[in-house]
Amino acid sequence: MDKVIEIKNLSFTYPDGRQGLKNVDLNVYPGENVAVIGPNGAGKSTLLLHFNGILRGNSTVKICRLPVEEKNLKEIRKRVGLVFQDPEDQLFSLNVFDDVAFGPINMGYSEFEVKERVARALGWVGMGGYEQRSPHHLSVGEKKRIAIATVLSLDPEILVIDEPTSNLDPRSKWSFIELLKQLPMVKIIATHDLELVRALCGRTVVMDEGKIVADGNTEDILDDITLLKAHGLAH
Amino acid sequence: MKHSFIDEYSDLDSFIHRLDPRTKLIASLAFIIAVVLTPASNWRVFVFYFCIIAVLLILSKLPPLYVLRRSLVIFPFVFLIAVFIPFFKEGEIAGSYNIWLWQISVTYSGLFILANVMVKSWLCILGLILLSSTTRLADLLKGLRQLGVPKVMILILSFMYRYIFVLADEVMRMQRARDSRNFGGSRLHQIRTVGNMAGTLFIRSYERGERIYAAMLARGFDGQIRTLHKLSFRQTDAYFGAVFCLMLIFPCVIWW
Numbered sequence: 127m128d129k130v131i132e133i134k135n136l137s138f139t140y141p142d143g144r145q146g147l148k149n150v151d152l153n154v155y156p157g158e159n160v161a162v163i164g165p166n167g168a169g170k171s172t173l174l175l176h177f178n179g180i181l182r183g184n185s186t187v188k189i190c191r192l193p194v195e196e197k198n199l200k201e202i203r204k205r206v207g208l209v210f211q212d213p214e215d216q217l218f219s220l221n222v223f224d225d226v227a228f229g230p231i232n233m234g235y236s237e238f239e240v241k242e243r244v245a246r247a248l249g250w251v252g253m254g255g256y257e258q259r260s261p262h263h264l265s266v267g268e269k270k271r272i273a274i275a276t277v278l279s280l281d282p283e284i285l286v287i288d289e290p291t292s293n294l295d296p297r298s299k300w301s302f303i304e305l306l307k308q309l310p311m312v313k314i315i316a317t318h319d320l321e322l323v324r325a326l327c328g329r330t331v332v333m334d335e336g337k338i339v340a341d342g343n344t345e346d347i348l349d350d351i352t353l354l355k356a357h358g359l360a361h
Numbered sequence: 362m363k364h365s366f367i368d369e370y371s372d373l374d375s376f377i378h379r380l381d382p383r384t385k386l387i388a389s390l391a392f393i394i395a396v397v398l399t400p401a402s403n404w405r406v407f408v409f410y411f412c413i414i415a416v417l418l419i420l421s422k423l424p425p426l427y428v429l430r431r432s433l434v435i436f437p438f439v440f441l442i443a444v445f446i447p448f449f450k451e452g453e454i455a456g457s458y459n460i461w462l463w464q465i466s467v468t469y470s471g472l473f474i475l476a477n478v479m480v481k482s483w484l485c486i487l488g489l490i491l492l493s494s495t496t497r498l499a500d501l502l503k504g505l506r507q508l509g510v511p512k513v514m515i516l517i518l519s520f521m522y523r524y525i526f527v528l529a530d531e532v533m534r535m536q537r538a539r540d541s542r543n544f545g546g547s548r549l550h551q552i553r554t555v556g557n558m559a560g561t562l563f564i565r566s567y568e569r570g571e572r573i574y575a576a577m578l579a580r581g582f583d584g585q586i587r588t589l590h591k592l593s594f595r596q597t598d599a600y601f602g603a604v605f606c607l608m609l610i611f612p613c614v615i616w617w
Contacts, residue, residue, distance in 0.1 A: 180575050200581055208579040214527055215572040220499040220519055227589065232581035237589050262526050276580065 138183035146172035161323040164333035165358035170316035207277025213269035217261035247279035267298035377421035382504030401477040447471030
């Protein structure tokens with residue numbers, strides 16, 4: 127089967143000398159929902175930033191068989207929708223419409239298509255009618271939904287989300303999980319929230335200190351208390 | 362936390378609100394130029410201009426008290442700049458005071474200019490309040506963009522407007538955290554703490570800037586700023602523009 131993400135022996139060192147990733151191997155196949163779990167500072171976010179070339183390490187990452195290189199960046203960023211943890215960072219425009227339209231406009235779609243994509247993306251996350259609202263006046267749950275819409279408007283094949291449920295109350299969290307369940311694309315989710323992992327992801331990757339320390343079926347990994355304890359995920 | 366935006370009331374609906382931002386921008390600019398260039402002795406013209414702006418304010422359905430309160434904000438600034446004019450302007454002496462050896466005299470023409478500066482700046486600020494309270498900032502920026510203001514400036518202004526409240530919230534949280542640890546002690550210590558907070562805020566903003574840039578890159582940003590053109594210049598705009606300009610010129614014709 128074709129891999130949607132292929133990473134071989136990837137290492138990354140931050141400019142200040144801190145090692146972010148060490149020899150990471152990861153293959154993701156179509157239809158998978160993958161959770162990336164691990165303690166704070168394990169390198170989860172660093173790994174996510176490699177999926178669309180914001181960070182580039184020493185070895186090639188391939189997205190849908192395209193190597194992540196300067197000339198492919200535009201195509202890759204269209205296929206990989208990356209949603210950042212803090213929606214205040216993700217939503218930088220003065221109103222919701224401009225934010226959701228930002229990606230499609232950058233891709234050079236026509237005005238008609240941009241509007242259609244914005245309407246569709248907002249419909250998917252249940253936020254139709256919010257086009258002219260200012261992001262600052264939305265609730266955290268609403269901001270998170272709009273943040274997802276800002277990448278859905280590009281019709282990505284892979285949705286990469288950093289900490290989707292942080293700062294959400296249980297009700298918003300579960301309705302958010304329901305929303306994510308309904309999205310058909312491959313999802314890669316970095317989180318500490320093991321309830322979310324169990325509800326949404328079939329496969330789980332455990333990271334610690336920049337390395338992948340376990341990779342397998344979610345049930346198996348979450349039931350392995352010794353493994354979780356060893357990496358600060360249970361006490 | 363909710364903040365009152367500078368474009369408060371811009372989501373009301375009125376004839377003025379529905380005008381194209383470009384029409385309003387140009388009209389405001391024309392109004393300010395006309396007010397500033399009117400000679401000080403022509404007080405009737407100022408009354409006339411005040412009537413224009415008052416009619417527009419009524420048409421725009423803005424709460425009068427709100428407009429008045431906002432317009433008063435300008436006075437301390439103007440007063441500080443203009444307060445010395447009566448003492449330095451030459452002319453007929455209105456009053457002269459001796460303090461020991463020094464003599465201070467106030468002239469009529471100086472007082473007249475001071476009053477005139479106040480009236481002019483008040484009229485201008487009323488015009489700007491009308492503009493900013495009837496136009497969403499996003500639309501205003503779009504209008505400026507289409508009038509040829511460089512994209513980078515527009516982007517900076519829009520980021521400023523988007524994040525100033527995020528920063529205000531951050532400052533508020535920092536102050537709360539500071540006060541809950543019994544902020545006090547010597548004056549020097551307090552100043553140092555405030556300095557540290559400013560530094561922290563700067564670093565946080567810098568890091569936020571980096572994250573926002575990453576979020577922009579992730580959605581295909583390549584340094585080119587692109588926008589959809591949505592503003593439409595309608596017939597009402599043409600009519601309004603024409604009538605408004607005629608009104609501005611009107612006093613020149615009759616009182617020239």
